[in-house]
Amino acid sequence: MIDLETVRADTPGTAHRVHLNNAGAGLMPRAVLDTVKDHLDLEAQIGGYEAKAREDDRILGAYASVARLIGADVSEVALGENATVAWQWAFFAQDLKEGDRILTAQAEYAANYIAYLQMAKRTGCVIDVIPSDASGATDPQALEAMIDDRVKLISLTWIPTNGGLVNPAAEVGAVARSHGIPFLLDACQAVGQMPVDVEALGCDYLSATGRKFLRGPRGSGFLYVRKEGLKDIEPYMLDLFGATWTAPDRYEMRPDARRFESWESAFALHLGLGAAADYAMDVGLDAIRTRAFGLAERLRTELDKIEGVTLRDIGAERCAIVTFSHDRVEAADIASALRERDINVSASRPASTLLDATARSLPHIVRVSPHYYNSDDEIETFLREVRRLLS
Numbered sequence: 001m002i003d004l005e006t007v008r009a010d011t012p013g014t015a016h017r018v019h020l021n022n023a024g025a026g027l028m029p030r031a032v033l034d035t036v037k038d039h040l041d042l043e044a045q046i047g048g049y050e051a052k053a054r055e056d057d058r059i060l061g062a063y064a065s066v067a068r069l070i071g072a073d074v075s076e077v078a079l080g081e082n083a084t085v086a087w088q089w090a091f092f093a094q095d096l097k098e099g100d101r102i103l104t105a106q107a108e109y110a111a112n113y114i115a116y117l118q119m120a121k122r123t124g125c126v127i128d129v130i131p132s133d134a135s136g137a138t139d140p141q142a143l144e145a146m147i148d149d150r151v152k153l154i155s156l157t158w159i160p161t162n163g164g165l166v167n168p169a170a171e172v173g174a175v176a177r178s179h180g181i182p183f184l185l186d187a188c189q190a191v192g193q194m195p196v197d198v199e200a201l202g203c204d205y206l207s208a209t210g211r212k213f214l215r216g217p218r219g220s221g222f223l224y225v226r227k228e229g230l231k232d233i234e235p236y237m238l239d240l241f242g243a244t245w246t247a248p249d250r251y252e253m254r255p256d257a258r259r260f261e262s263w264e265s266a267f268a269l270h271l272g273l274g275a276a277a278d279y280a281m282d283v284g285l286d287a288i289r290t291r292a293f294g295l296a297e298r299l300r301t302e303l304d305k306i307e308g309v310t311l312r313d314i315g316a317e318r319c320a321i322v323t324f325s326h327d328r329v330e331a332a333d334i335a336s337a338l339r340e341r342d343i344n345v346s347a348s349r350p351a352s353t354l355l356d357a358t359a360r361s362l363p364h365i366v367r368v369s370p371h372y373y374n375s376d377d378e379i380e381t382f383l384r385e386v387r388r389l390l391s
C-alpha cells in the first residue's frame with residue numbers, strides 16, 4: 001500500500017497543481033530535485049571535474065540503481081540524455097542491409113519510425129508492420145507468422161505515446177528469442193509506472209527516459225544492452241570514452257554498455273536519474289502500477305459518461321494513460337483551459353503515432369496521465385472541471 005500522504009509531502013509540485021501529465025513529465029520528488037541541485041552546487045563550488053571525482057562512487061551507484069530497477073547487471077546500462085538518443089544508440093548500431101526486414105508495431109512512436117525510414121533510405125532494408133489483434137495490441141501470433149530469415153530486428157514500443165495500450169512485450173520477446181532475432185524495446189513510458197524485468201521481457205535492448213513516470217529530471221535517459229550482445233555490438237559513433245585509442249591504427253571498445261556514451265555527461269542528471277530509480281523502488285513498482293492503473297480506469301469510467309466525449313484507448317491491458325476527444329471542443333483548447341485552472345494534461349497529435357492514428361482516424365486527443373501520487377480529490381477536481389468545460 002502506498003502512503004499517499006508521505007509521497008505527496010515528498011513532491012513539492014503537488015501543493016500547486018493537479019498534475020495529470022506524467023506521460024509528459026512526472027513531478028520530481030524532493031529527493032531527486034535535491035540530488036540534482038546538490039551536485040550542481042558542488043560543481044560551482046569546487047569545480048566540475050573535481051565534483052565528478054568526489055562523487056564518482058555515487059555516480060556509479062546511479063548505474064547500479066537503474067540496473068536494479070530493470071533486473072539488469074550494471075555493465076548492461078548506459079546513461080544518456082533522453083530515451084530517443086538511447087534508442088538510437090541501439091538502433092543505428094544494427095548492421096542492416098538491403099532486403100533485411102525490420103518488424104515493428106502499428107502504434108509505433110514517430111521518432112522510431114522516422115529512424116526506420118532513414119535506415120531504409122540508407123540501406124534498402126524493409127519495414128514491415130506487425131498486425132494488431134482485435135483489442136488493438138500487437139499480435140504475437142501474427143508476428144510469428146511473419147518470421148523468415150530476412151528478419152534482422154524486431155522493434156516495439158511497449159506503451160505507445162497515446163491510447164492506454166500496453167503491448168504484450170514479453171510475448172513478442174519470446175518470439176524474438178525463439179528465432180534468435182534481436183529485440184529492441186522502447187520502454188520509455190513503461191519504466192516507473194510498472195515493474196520492468198529485462199529477463200522476463202526477453203529483450204536485447206531496452207530504452208527509457210528519466211522524466212516521465214520515473215519522475216527523474218528532464219534530459220536524462222538510459223539504454224540497456226544484454227550482456228551476450230555486447231561482444232558484437234559497435235556503436236555507430238564512438239569517442240574516447242566509448243573506446244581507447246590503443247595504437248595509431250587501432251582502438252578498443254569498452255567492455256560494457258557505456259561504450260555508447262561519450263566523454264562529457266550531465267552528471268547531476270545521472271545522479272538524479274539514479275535517485276528517481278531508488279525512489280520508485282522504495283515506493284514499490286507493483287503498488288505504483290496498481291494505484292496508477294486504477295486511477296486511470298476510474299477516469300475512463302467517468303469520462304465515458306460525459307456527453308460528446310469519445311475515449312480513444314485501446315488494448316486489453318490499459319495503463320495510466322487515458323486519451324479522449326470531444327465532438328465540439330478541440331483537444332488543445334481543453335488542455336489550455338484546464339491549465340488555466342492549474343490542472344495539467346496534454347494534447348497529442350496524430351503524427352506522433354501516424355499509422356495507428358490514420359487507421360483509427362484519430363483527431364488531436366487529450367492525454368490524461370495520472371500517477372500513484374495523485375489523490376482521489378485531484379481526480380475529482382479534474383473531472384468536475386472537464387464536465388463544466390464540456391457542458
Ligand SMILES: Cc1ncc(COP(=O)(O)O)c(C=O)c1O
Nearest residue numbers: 082083084109157160161188209
Ligand atoms: C513511446 C515513446 N518513446 C520515446 C519517447 C521519447 O522520449 P524522450 O523525449 O525522452 O526522448 C517518447 C516521448 O514521448 C515516447 O512516448
